[in-house]
Amino acid sequence: MANHLFALPLLFFHLLLLLLFTYSSALSQAKTLSNLTSPYLFPSTFLPNYHHMLQNFKIFVYDPSPKPTFSNPVETLFHSSLLKSPLLTSDPDLAHLFYLSLPSDLSSRSTARSIRELRLKFPFWNRTLGADHFYVSCTGMGIESDRNLVELKKNSIQISCFPTIEGRFIPHKDVTLPPLSRNVEESKNAERFLGFYYGKEGGGISTVLDGLRRDPEFLIESQPLDDGDVAEKISRSRFCLFFYGFGREMKVGEALRGGCVPVVISDRPILDLPFGDVLRWPEIAVFVGMGGGGEDVKHVLRRTCGERYDRMRELGKKASVHFEWDWDGSMKKRYGYGYDAFHTVLYQLWIRRHTIRYSRREEWVSSAHVRV
Incomplete structure (x- = not known):
């Protein structure tokens, strides 16, 4: 009788192990199936995070004066799309990121002067030394010695054109714009x-x-x-x-x-x-x-x-x-809002906001008055 009583807990223990193994296998198979049917790195979290970005992301744009000119059409398209985006905010205190409008033909000296004036006029750059700022540059930022340009290249998020110039792209910080594409539809004819x-x-x-x-x-x-x-x-x-x-x-x-x-x-x-x-x-x-x-x-x-x-x-x-790229709004009708190239680039900016580390308030407030 004692042996039978001892066997019952052992039986339940084995049943519990079997259930855990079955659940683990089912979960693993579900993840494998999800990976086989999804092009995304994180299939279960991408869409919820993406929709959260569309609802919550806020970007502050410094007044672009004069209106910037870009050398590549995709730069111009990104800039114009951003200025029309509902994700912009006029309140910098609500902003997750700040956008710098830097024309393609701006010299290194003029770019450095723009950053210098920006950090003296506003407190936002000095809080993170530019880490919560982003800019568009098809050619990318080269090696510079000026402090303002060093901070721009090292800290700010650079949006370049793919493929980038060798040595002008920092992985895990910078992102690339996909080029403008022709309208290609899948052929119903046999492959040749x-x-x-x-x-x-x-x-x-x-x-x-x-x-x-x-x-x-x-x-x-x-x-x-x-x-x-x-x-x-x-x-x-x-x-x-x-x-x-x-x-x-x-x-x-x-x-x-x-x-x-x-x-x-x-x-x-x-x-x-x-x-x-x-x-x-x-x-x-x-x-x-x-x-x-x-x-x-x-x-x-x-x-x-x-x-x-x-x-x-x-x-x-x-x-x-x-x-x-949603030139005319037709993609919204086909796929729903926000799945185009522009918003996917914004999503990459959105996930980079977590890497920003703010200085203590008293540090950046005092540094805003330092002569640079």
Whole structure:
């Protein structure tokens, strides 16, 4: 009898372990399934956090006088979209971040003078030495010795154009703008090419392209094409080839939207991918080194097939909405408010607000009166 009584608690203990194991396995499978069907780094938290950002993010814009001029259309589009955004606030005390309007043609000396005047006129820069400020610069900030420029480069969030100039991007602080894309729709016709490249040739990429050009499964176009031809060839190809840092004729976003898996070929680590804090890039794009030439590219692409390719293609199409710029408000009708490129860039700014460390009030109040 005593042995039976002793066995009951042991039985319950084993049942409890079994339940815990079953729950853990189900949770793990749910997470795995979520990862397989979502292009996001954190599928369960991205959308709630994104909507929270849309409802709560506040940005203060210093009066842009004179009106800034930018060298790249995507810089202008971001700036104009921000000035029309309902996320702006006229009360700096409510702001999470502060926007600096710095024209593309502004010299280093003039930029330093602008920061110097800003820190003397307002207290906000000195609170964090610019860490809660952001600015747009397609070319990025180079190495400077002036204190104001050093703080701007080291502390402030820089929004650059992808791909950035080497040495002018600080990972985990800076972000990149996705380029403007053509309107590419997925083709209903059968795929015709394994790989498609459209862009200039030269330098080290010619060796890779020469190894692909002789293969009928690859289409290499270096002469100008109209947008319709480019869109048609993208949608008829399984993979679209990009050489990192070289040529901008074809855009990653339009490849994703057209169902063409991007292949990024590079001779160095890539640290500035658009929406690197949001998307699981290894699940929507293929990355290949330059060293193996065209044969290595072919080997990698032919190995990426079956279910893996189909999954990458579908996840890429889901992610493509974040690369579209809402020129006319039509995206809001198709996807709902806020899933365009502009708001996804803002989301990256939003999550960076947690890295800002404010000085004690008495420190930054007194520093506001220090001569700089």
